[in-house]
Amino acid sequence: MHYGGDYNPEQWPEEVWHDDVRLMREAGVNLVSLGIFAWARIQPDEHSFDFGWLDRVIDLLHENGIAVDLATSTASPPAWAVESYPGILPEDENGARYWPGSRQHYAPSSPDYRRLAARLVTALAERYHAHPAVVMWHVNNEYGCHVHYDYSDNAAVAFRVWLQRRYGTIDALNTAWGTMFWSQAYGSFEQIVPPRKAPYSHNPGGLLDFKRFTSDTLLELFTMERDIIKATGARQPVTTNFMGAFPPADYWRWAPELDVISDDNYFDPNDPQSFRGAAFTRDLMRSLKPGTPWILMEQSSSAVNWRPTNAPKAPGQLAALSMQAVGRGADGILFFQWRQSRRGSEKFHSAMLPQAGTGTRTWREVVSLGGELAALPELPSGTDGGSGARVALVFDWENWWAVSSPDHPVALDYASLVQRWHAAFHWQNIAVDLVQATHDLGGYDLVVLAHSYLLTDAGAATLSAYVRAGGRLLVTAFSDVVDGSDAFRDGGFQVGLREVLGVTVEEFGALVPPVAAAVSNSAGEVHSTGAAAAQPGQDHADLDAPFGRIRGEYLAEELAVLDPAVEVIARFADGRTEGMPALTALASTPAGPRSTPARPRSTPAGGEALYLATVPDDDGMLAVTRWVAERSGVEPVLHTPSEWVEVARRGDVLTLINHGPETVVVPVEGTDLLTGDPVAGVTLERFGWALLRTDHAVAPPRAAAGAEGNLS
The missing domain is CATH 3.20.20.80 (Glycosidases)
Structure with missing residues (x-):
């Protein structure tokens, strides 16, 4: 070390x-x-x-x-x-x-x-x-x-030079950027400058390529x-x-x-x-x-x-x-x-x-x-040092850049939202890998595609193949809206994943952002939205689901169900989308031979794609992730009696840390890595930690304590 x-x-x-x-x-x-x-x-x-x-x-x-x-x-x-x-x-x-x-x-x-x-x-x-x-x-x-x-x-x-290598011809660039809008068409690459100070919004394709x-x-x-x-x-x-x-x-x-x-x-x-x-x-x-x-x-x-x-x-x-x-x-x-x-x-x-x-x-x-x-x-490393994660969370820089551009239905902080989804799993000590949509996803029981506004054709194809091969995919609001050039595809929205989702968005249904959400205006100035109650318009949308009523923020999308096999799991309970689908699922029959996963799945073949038409608040994310993890057969690394206790797996080594103010006793067996002594239960004071070598492959049954909680 x-x-x-x-x-x-x-x-x-x-x-x-x-x-x-x-x-x-x-x-x-x-x-x-x-x-x-x-x-x-x-x-x-x-x-x-x-x-x-x-x-x-x-x-x-x-x-x-x-x-x-x-x-x-x-x-x-x-x-x-x-x-x-x-x-x-x-x-x-x-x-x-x-x-x-x-x-x-x-x-x-x-x-x-x-x-x-x-x-x-x-x-x-x-x-x-x-x-x-x-x-x-x-x-x-x-x-x-x-x-x-x-x-x-x-x-x-x-x-x-970079643009010429990427596009080859100026005509190809003009097509990709859509430069006929606002008379932006270029006659040569020499006419292009970086997105310097301009009177109003820059071309989205140009902004994305500059990043x-x-x-x-x-x-x-x-x-x-x-x-x-x-x-x-x-x-x-x-x-x-x-x-x-x-x-x-x-x-x-x-x-x-x-x-x-x-x-x-x-x-x-x-x-x-x-x-x-x-x-x-x-x-x-x-x-x-x-x-x-x-x-x-x-x-x-x-x-x-x-x-x-x-x-x-x-x-x-x-x-x-x-x-x-x-x-x-x-x-x-x-x-x-x-x-x-x-x-x-x-x-x-x-x-x-x-x-x-x-x-x-x-x-x-x-x-x-x-x-x-x-x-x-020496700690496990290489192939024996993995986290044991059966959940993958897509995190994509190009989507981040595209989402951060102005002129969208609502301003979303993509990185912050992805970290909130991760925090919901982390609260439950469910191991998560970060991936790109184009990665090999064969070893995961659940993949979460959170607010992936920009989704390339290759990413959509990989995710669709994952579902057809037996994986479970959760897609959240404002996903699969544009292609890799930040342009709409022919045929509306969710075109890339439409066959596996069976739904499409007709209206994005922007809501008043939560209190203190930061947005930037066309001049690039950042300001707080202030208290939602002080502004006109709808500030949230509740939905009723099998895991209880949760609060949706930012967006309450109007979904059209295209496939009669789609199951409507939850509906919006109030506001302008009251009664409309809010969470849907479409089962997928495996197509062709299934690739060998990196880790054996705990769920049988036969995939499912879910679509959530809003952005849950913290409690809602916790409820959704707990429900979809259980639906996917995903267990925590270890159930703990306090949400302040963090557990991570590194091969056969468990790390336990108490970030909370109270002393906690964690019921776990193993061998203490520092002392070599056998352990049957670990007592962790504030900021106490322990490293244990253990043969436990899965978590023991959930304890009554710590079953509920709040992320905030």
Whole structure:
């Protein structure tokens, strides 16, 4: 198990380094990320390099048994680079430059930036590729974090090249974008500019392609540096740090290019439910590269510095959130950063070694966690380290980009809604994998397609085949509306999945958004809708279902039933759609031989596709997911007596964590991984955790306690 954090010795006098290493050994640190923002220190001017200090640091770490994740230092260009090549600076949609004085001030498409970065990476890789301390390469840092999109002339040139590769001819682009609308037709690729400041809404197809281009352009930077490193003969794995569900970068496309997935995650201690969002991120990282352990590259030891209010982690929370990552597939627990900075923008950001010193609670918890991680045996990984998930939740970046465009029936926060669906399963300790619609879905008993407005033909075909092969598919409101170009298909809505759903939407039935829902207007300004009761119109739609009455929000779609075999399971109980179908199901007869699933299904052949015509509130999502899981034969990893107790499976290892305020006793048997002792029942205090090796393949019968609850 890797343990450590970002180490920035260039910020400190050399005499401090020896104290750092001594304390790292005390804390159990065995891996540090080195040189992430050291470009100016390594290359003081365009024509010279200074590697002497870096040689000494790496050698010192190696002598003390501490391995190095060596960064390429390209995340923040030095002042001399901007002075000599001002064209490397990015621009916003208004044409204003992002100036130096912070970080990440480079245009990803800039030829000068790429040339300078390539020279630096070449020098680093040639010098250190065979150093025994270097066990991994860390390319750049948090791509796109601060400059989500660049609209500079460099971006315009690269965007045109990207579009020409994608479409071949300008006529094909005009057709895909529908540019006859508003007289937007282009005569050549040279006429196209990025979606800069405009009088009103941009072309949706153009917006979508610009976001695709941006993700691909950032990925080009990564692969450029990776290939330089590999060309020197380096055999270490190469990574770059992801940022959870991060809008500008489609990590599904990135994941195959990384040797190992790494992630930066900063949950908010002021939000008692944020551990559920953290679990979503862990599951996403695990799902991006199935069968390969990932690394939690950054987290805070306590408070951060960049929120309006920056709460410290509560006693024990540092270990609880770290073990959550371990339980969901991580083989490394790292922090930002090792020693707290005394100067600069992040001096109030906590660190493993706090400014307040080694007499602090944070330091004691850092040392304790290091010892506990070191005591763990090797954990399951690869094919034997799966989550055991029989539920798949579709999460798609291209749909996210399309949903976030303006001019829709209602503004939906796609990522937030998908995380709410995940949280509903998480509350029940039902394991979930994140997938794309085009993935092999054969091993899942249930697939949830949540608010997938954009659904490609390939995705629709894969999902339809999954249903016909015996799978159960739950499709939720505002799904299968447009194709991959953000255009309506011939024949109405739900065209891609119509044969398996047997229904189609005739009106989307927008409702007044819930209280405090944020929407953006055509000027890009974000505002709160305020209290629903203060606005005209319908703010929700109740529906009656076998699992009780639930509240629907955002949309109350008007469904037309096309197939007489469709079963109407629930109807709207009030509002303008009163009496209309709200939840439908259509059974599917298997067509042809069934593919061999990755895991044997617990349900018999013969699939089913369900459609839910609204967005349930939190309690409604809990009710729907519980009902559809039971209908699919899906069991929790373990039933627990409290909704605050989280359980995750990693092969034959169970991780149990109590995120709640009260001590909880969990009835489970196994072997404690730290002590090797047999366990019959686990007592977990607040933020207590346990790792057990167990032979239990399924959960025991549901306990009476914890059968009901509220997600909020």
